Amino acid sequence: MYFLMPFCFCMKVRNAGNVIPNAQHFQDEYFSCEPAALELGCVINDIRHIIVCGHSDCKAMNLLYKLEDEEYSSQRNRRLSPLRSWMWTHANSSLEHFKAWRNAGMQGPLIFSSETPLRRFVAYIDPENKFALEDKLSQINTLQQLSNVASYGFLKPRLESHDLHIHALWFDIYTGDIYYFSRGAKRFVPIDETSVERLTAEVRRYYS
Template sequence: MKGFEKILRGILKYRLTDKALMEKRFQVIKNNPSPTSLFITCMDSRILTSRFATLDVGDSFILRNAGNFIPPAESVSFDSMTTEPAALELACLSNVRHVFVCGHSDCKAINMLYKLKDECHDHNHCGGPLQMWIKKYGTPSVQKFSEFVKDNENHIGPVPFNGRFSQLNFQAYIDPENKFSIEDKLSQLNSLQQLHHVAGFPFVQDKLLKGQMRIHAMWFDVYSGDVYLFSRNNKRFIEITEKSYKELMQECYPAD
């Protein structure tokens, strides 16, 4: 019961250290929480979005699944409904200004997707729930990845992304410094591909058309703790540092 004890002891520590401060925050926002962002992240236990983004009570919605996938709008029906589109709509109804799709290094779901890439091309629908989830919603990423990856190249790109909205029209160089594994390169590309899935829903499109929402691809390195944001101007993922902060902020206009 080692894991259970850790959780209970963690709650006891929370009661001593953070509970009083959180109660004050609960009183401030209890009748009118106004989250400004939605994070769509992987469910990996190493991804603590509220920690690395220093989020407070009421700041953000957080949606987690295996691989940070978003089902395309055209695949959604009553019989195939999943949590992700509903969470996106709730975020839009709550007037969030930013949606972040956050992938990460050594993602077990993406590692599996890479191993299953040939089955994705062959439309092989066999496997357990995890394999079916990964192949069904990871195939668009695999197809784009396979189209642009070259043998013996250190990086992938430029990869064109095209869509109805300006935020979806950009080129991407994936890991031009060749710092990460081939699976991690797929993870970064997948985070970008999911932006197009996010933007496929009418309630998101309405926000994008009115300039009321920005959609972003973020990426977390579980080994170094470094956080990256895709810069459309630089056509690559940029580490978020004191040096890059102002430039990345400027790209957020006009949603802020």
Template sequence: GNLIPHSKLYGKEVLGSEVASMEWACSQGSLEHVIVCGHSNCQVKSILDVLGKSQIQSAPNCRSSPFLSWLTQHGNSTLTRFERYEMDRLQPITFQGISPKELWDAYVDPQCHWTDQDQFSQVNVLQQLQNVSSHGFLKPRLKSGALQLHGMWLDSRQQLPYLFSKEQQRFVQITDNNIDSLL
């Protein structure tokens, strides 16, 4: 999955291989792009709906299931953000960049084209971008422009890729004509 722990979790838990792998790959110096991916028909939203937030946050459930533990530790930020988004889907969602002062907005599905499950997946991609950008080992390269973060989402039904555009504040379908401007 594409759940990346936020840097504020250092010291509170043992971080998984996601962050360690990312740090190692980015420290080699030749990596120019980090891409967080998501896809349509993602089943995480369905699992959360079936279980309910109170059951997911239950300590016994987390201790008995590695999957629920992982989902709870790293997915609650997306769940909380999506619940706020559901209250007013016409408003942008604000995310934090590499510093608390660097904020960016995102409109998720302004044309009401996608299912709730797909919208949740898109919000998750954006939340994970925020989490990735929180890591100190990336900040110097992000600030200098030597490293860029991207959010990609695949409509697996239509086999169409989308890339999040901070300029357009939404996911934009990738075509041969716009790929260079999106990157």
């Protein structure tokens, strides 16, 4: 996850699976470092753009995909594997989204909430069917983090006043292609010479 500020100030938070825990996981004063970084970047500092990044052949996403198997994701195995436990706890919503979409034939649109619960967007995942199932899950997981970011009350005033924006990028590590999730096109669009002007116009129009 990247945070961008004017004058090229950039903060970066990385973790296994690039997962932002949903705020519902935290009670009382107990938080993990991801929401602390969000507060540092977007409340204490004046960062206005959050970019959630995913990529192809992500080992954490490949593991998340396998968690569908009951034995693989059993409590015993989750106790032995911090990564299984982390993904099970914080990325299960992505897996559930993926399973419902796959079981319905992988054609239909997915709906995600973003800056506010009412600001929803539609996403068609890999409509050209170019990527492996694990990569489709990775794209869904990337988009799921937009609503997870927006789940924190301390970000609400800035999100509701359109002062803070959340974007999604997805990187294909084998071709080097970088995709931007276009809410206008409702899909991840490769950033290249044919799309860059249109994508830039979309970002300027809606997010500046």
